[in-house]
Amino acid sequence: xxxxxxxxxxxxKRFTLSEIVLLTVAFSMLTAAATISIxxxxxxxxxxxxKVIEYSNGYPSxxxxxxxxHGKDPTTYNCDSTPGGNSVFIDEQGESTIxxxxxxxxxxxxxxxxxxxxxAFDDDPVExxxxxEDEGYYVFGRVPSNHQYDKDSSLIMVPDPxxxxxxxxxxxxxxxxxxxxxxxDPLNEDLLALGLITSNGxxxxxxxxxxxxxxxxxxxxxxxxxxxxxxxxxxxxxxxxVCDDSYDTNGDGSITVDDILVDLNGxxxxxxxDLAIYLETNCTHFDSKWVFSVADLVVVDNTITxxxxxxxxxxxxPVSTTEFTR
Numbered sequence: 001x002x003x004x005x006x007x008x009x010x011x012x013k014r015f016t017l018s019e020i021v022l023l024t025v026a027f028s029m030l031t032a033a034a035t036i037s038i039x040x041x042x043x044x045x046x047x048x049x050x051k052v053i054e055y056s057n058g059y060p061s062x063x064x065x066x067x068x069x070h071g072k073d074p075t076t077y078n079c080d081s082t083p084g085g086n087s088v089f090i091d092e093q094g095e096s097t098i099x100x101x102x103x104x105x106x107x108x109x110x111x112x113x114x115x116x117x118x119x120a121f122d123d124d125p126v127e128x129x130x131x132x133e134d135e136g137y138y139v140f141g142r143v144p145s146n147h148q149y150d151k152d153s154s155l156i157m158v159p160d161p162x163x164x165x166x167x168x169x170x171x172x173x174x175x176x177x178x179x180x181x182x183x184x185d186p187l188n189e190d191l192l193a194l195g196l197i198t199s200n201g202x203x204x205x206x207x208x209x210x211x212x213x214x215x216x217x218x219x220x221x222x223x224x225x226x227x228x229x230x231x232x233x234x235x236x237x238x239x240x241x242v243c244d245d246s247y248d249t250n251g252d253g254s255i256t257v258d259d260i261l262v263d264l265n266g267x268x269x270x271x272x273x274d275l276a277i278y279l280e281t282n283c284t285h286f287d288s289k290w291v292f293s294v295a296d297l298v299v300v301d302n303t304i305t306x307x308x309x310x311x312x313x314x315x316x317x318p319v320s321t322t323e324f325t326r
Contacts, residue, residue: 058228059140059315062322065111067128067314069098071155071306072121079121083114088126090118090304097125097160098302100236102292104132105168105177111316114180125301129180135319136290139236142229142313143212155210155309159203159235160301167296181299201240204288208232210312229315235302238291243283255279290319 071092072079079089090096096118106129114127130137143155166182212227241255249259257275264274279285292298 057142058230059142060138060317060322060324062317064318064322065131065137065316067111067316069304069312069314071308071310071312074120077121079117081115081117081122083112083116085113085116086111088113088116088118088128089121090126090306091120092306092308092310094120094306096120096304096306098304099125099127100292100300100302101127101129101180101298102132103129103177103179103297105296106132107177108132127180130292130316132292133290133318133320134293136236136293137233137316137318138231138322139233140229140315140317141208141210141232143210143227143309144311144313153212153308153310155307155312156305157208157210157232157235158206158303158305160303163238163291164299165295165297176296179297182297201238203235203291204237204239205232205234208235210309212309232314236291236300237288238294239287239289241279241283241285242294243279247278247282255283 066086068087070087070089072089073092077089088098090098098118101114108129109131111131112129114129115122115124116126118126141157164182168176208230210230243255247259248255249261252258255275255278257270257272260270260274260278263270264277267273286294291300
């Protein structure tokens with residue numbers, strides 16, 4: 001069952017900004033690849049059963065936000081890092097990072113590139129802010145087949161294990177809506193740290209691969225046809241427990257059986273059963289939750305390893321208004 005809100009007992013503990021920590025998700029599935037070609041009909045797990053439009057490019061119907069991810073050669077392309085628009089630029093042959101930001105208190109109403117240039121161009125990641133949406137989005141991606149084809153081209157997306165998250169104070173910080181990260185300047189107003197995200201947290205999809213469709217002529221004079229969009233919502237759905245960091249009694253940055261000081265199930269042994277009781281009692285559990293809904297401000301990094309893909313088009317569809325039709 002999904003439970004929305006702050007981690008339990010957050011309201012009773014307030015932290016200075018210098019105490020706000022970068023929360024870590026140690027998901028065990030990181031090495032398990034879920035490889036899906038862009039021209040398949042395989043659908044990733046999302047919040048409800050999917051129906052895509054037949055004989056189309058695979059996108060749902062309805063209003064959406066676009067994000068165009070362009071692969072460029074950093075030795076020849078001069079990337080302008082001025083904020084704005086919905087296009088970003090990554091290394092066409094190498095690893096880049098896209099930092100996705102969502103702030104529930106923000107007045108941002110359109111998807112916007114806060115920093116459109118990846119590390120290869122300006123030494124820091126792409127930053128993209130997504131408008132707040134309580135129920136989250138369905139996310140679809142597609143490599144357009146009318147772009148340059150290279151049979152060896154591919155692009156792999158993996159959510160990084162670090163989540164930055166914090167909540168506004170009960171009194172409210174008038175500047176909180178302008179934040180795109182949790183600051184650590186103790187001179188600013190206090191914030192409530194979200195707490196710890198426990199090590200059993202996972203994303204529904206931990207690895208998504210895109211390949212370009214071959215439009216070159218085969219022996220019959222025809223190419224493979226138009227590439228179709230793939231549902232990659234699972235890259236943004238998170239399952240796990242969120243706890244106030246006071247329950248990390250040994251201060252090692254994660255909650256394990258080592259943090260339990262007394263036997264909780266009466267068998268005189270502190271083990272995984274006790275840990276399950278500890279988490280259920282003291283933490284908030286999220287099941288396949290839109291990751292940006294677990295706190296007021298959430299930042300998630302996504303690593304992209306690109307091998308000569310020129311363009312990946314992402315679309316973000318609000319769950320509350322999107323219809324899937326045939």
